[in-house]
Amino acid sequence: MKTLLEAIRPTTFIESQKLRDYLDLDLTLASETFQHTGSFKFRAAYNLAVNVENDGILTASSGNFGQALAYACKLTGKKCIVVMPETSAQVKIEAIKSYGATVDLVDTKTVKRSDRVAQLAAENPDFYVASAYDDLFVIDGNASIGDELANRDFDVIISPVGGGGLISGISKGLCRNGHQAKLFGAEPLLANDAAKSLKAGEIVSNETEPMTIADGARTLSLGKHNWEIIKSGVAEIIEVSDEKIAEAVRLLFGLANLKSEPTGALTLGAVLAGKEKFAGKKVCAIVSGGNVDAGIYAEILLSNK
Numbered sequence: 001m002k003t004l005l006e007a008i009r010p011t012t013f014i015e016s017q018k019l020r021d022y023l024d025l026d027l028t029l030a031s032e033t034f035q036h037t038g039s040f041k042f043r044a045a046y047n048l049a050v051n052v053e054n055d056g057i058l059t060a061s062s063g064n065f066g067q068a069l070a071y072a073c074k075l076t077g078k079k080c081i082v083v084m085p086e087t088s089a090q091v092k093i094e095a096i097k098s099y100g101a102t103v104d105l106v107d108t109k110t111v112k113r114s115d116r117v118a119q120l121a122a123e124n125p126d127f128y129v130a131s132a133y134d135d136l137f138v139i140d141g142n143a144s145i146g147d148e149l150a151n152r153d154f155d156v157i158i159s160p161v162g163g164g165g166l167i168s169g170i171s172k173g174l175c176r177n178g179h180q181a182k183l184f185g186a187e188p189l190l191a192n193d194a195a196k197s198l199k200a201g202e203i204v205s206n207e208t209e210p211m212t213i214a215d216g217a218r219t220l221s222l223g224k225h226n227w228e229i230i231k232s233g234v235a236e237i238i239e240v241s242d243e244k245i246a247e248a249v250r251l252l253f254g255l256a257n258l259k260s261e262p263t264g265a266l267t268l269g270a271v272l273a274g275k276e277k278f279a280g281k282k283v284c285a286i287v288s289g290g291n292v293d294a295g296i297y298a299e300i301l302l303s304n305k
Contacts, residue, residue, distance in 0.1 A: 001076065004047050004144060009035050011148050016256040023271060025278060030149065031258060031287040037095065039216075039264070039289025040145060040166055041068035041132070047141030049076045054128035056080065058120055060113040062215050063092025064263075064289050065132035070101035081127065083116045089215060089261075089293045108209045133165030134223020142166050145286070146173015154181045155281040160266040160288045161185035161194045161237055162217035164226030170286070171233035181284075184277075185230075185237035186270035188212035188245065193221050194230070195237040203227050213242045213300070216263030216289065238277075240269035246300045247272060252287065253301060261292035262300070 014029040032040035045068035049057065056079035059069055066082035073080035080101035084093060085108045096103050106116045121129050131138065142165055149157055150173060157174070159167040167185050174181060187194050191210035197203050205221035212218060222230060240248075248268035252258045267285035271278060 001050060004043065004050070004141060007046050007075070008043050008144060011035070011145060014256055014258065018255040019251065022251070022255055023275065025271065025275065025283060026281065027271065027283045027285060028154070029256060029258065029287050030145070030284050032145070033258065033260060033264065033287060033290030037064070037068045037071050038291040039064040039068065040142065041065040041289070042072065043144050044138040044141035044165060044169070045069040045072040046075070048130055048135065048137040049073055049078060051137050052128045054078070054126060056124060056127040057130050058117060058124060058127040059083070059130040059132060060117050061132050062218055063088045063096070064216055064291055066101070067092055067095040067099065067291070069130065070096045070099035073101065074099045079127070081120060081124065083113050083120065085113065085209070089291065089296065091293050092291055095291070131163070131223060133163030133219070134225050136225060138165045139169045139172060139225060139229070142169025143173035143176070146170040147177060149181070149284060150174055150177035150179040152284070153282060154284040156184060156278055156283045157181045157286070158184045158186050158267040158270055158283065159286045160217065160263055161187040162263065163219040164194060164222040164230055166286070166288060167234060168226040168229035171229050175233065182235045183233060184270065185234050186240055186266040187237050188214045188217050188266065189239040189241045191217050191219065192239045193219070195239050197222055197227065198231065198234065198237050201231070214245055214263040214266055216261065217266065238270040238274050240266055240273050244269040244272050246303060249300045250304060258287065259290045259292070259297070260287050261289050264288045264290060
């Protein structure tokens with residue numbers, strides 16, 4: 001069985017002169033859109049699948065972690081059940097099924113994903129219950145991105161934030177390599193619990209699942225394991241409006257020839273929202289994934305016409 005480093009694809013660094021000129025900024029994109037299953041989540045999922053002893057894994061996901069875990073379980077010969085909101089992107093639902101996993105759709109307005117996971121866990125006691133972000137195996141898998149970033153001389157690194165699995169992993173990877181870059185988070189304004197948490201000094205939760213276009217960041221709160229890293233390892237979390245997220249999706253397409261899902265475009269949205277913070281700095285923006293329904297993607301691209 002392959003190790004994590006043997007299984008993953010290295011992140012793709014993109015230096016688009018068009019985008020740099022447009023922003024007047026020394027910006028590099030670190031794209032995970034070419035990672036297995038189309039997002040950084042494969043790093044976390046594979047690390048988890050090879051390290052847990054259980055023959056089955058159960059999780060809740062908006063889609064990216066679900067399909068990454070489904071593929072990782074296929075590679076490692078394990079069963080997989082993924083609880084997903086009915087509002088999840090259809091492309092992600094179909095991808096999970098294609099890897100042989102079971103998809104369990106829930107109406108999050110009436111049933112919390114966590115409650116459904118608890119019910120299924122009781123029915124499948126031999127399954128390992130995995131959080132898409134609040135899990136040490138997940139954080140360690142995502143830390144492999146931080147290891148790659150530590151080989152470059154960035155002054156600033158910006159990561160999308162949902163439950164906190166990616167940014168906490170990046171922070172861990174940077175710290176263990178002694179890299180001194182400032183780490184910023186980029187979070188949807190409509191789902192700004194992480195920004196509130198950092199300001200409050202404690203975890204602040206959303207009351208209901210926020211309906212931002214960045215579906216990968218529709219989380220109720222940061223994970224406890226993630227928070228322990230984020231509270232000291234992240235300089236600031238920038239809140240990004242859905243309008244700026246959509247603008248960033250269009251810019252990535254038009255100026256960098258890169259297809260990004262809205263959650264992946266959060267970091268460029270953060271640059272658009274607060275460019276003055278990064279003037280004169282070598283900036284790296286993580287584009288976390290490219291899994292987006294064709295119809296939704298086309299609607300975003302054409303929405304400014």
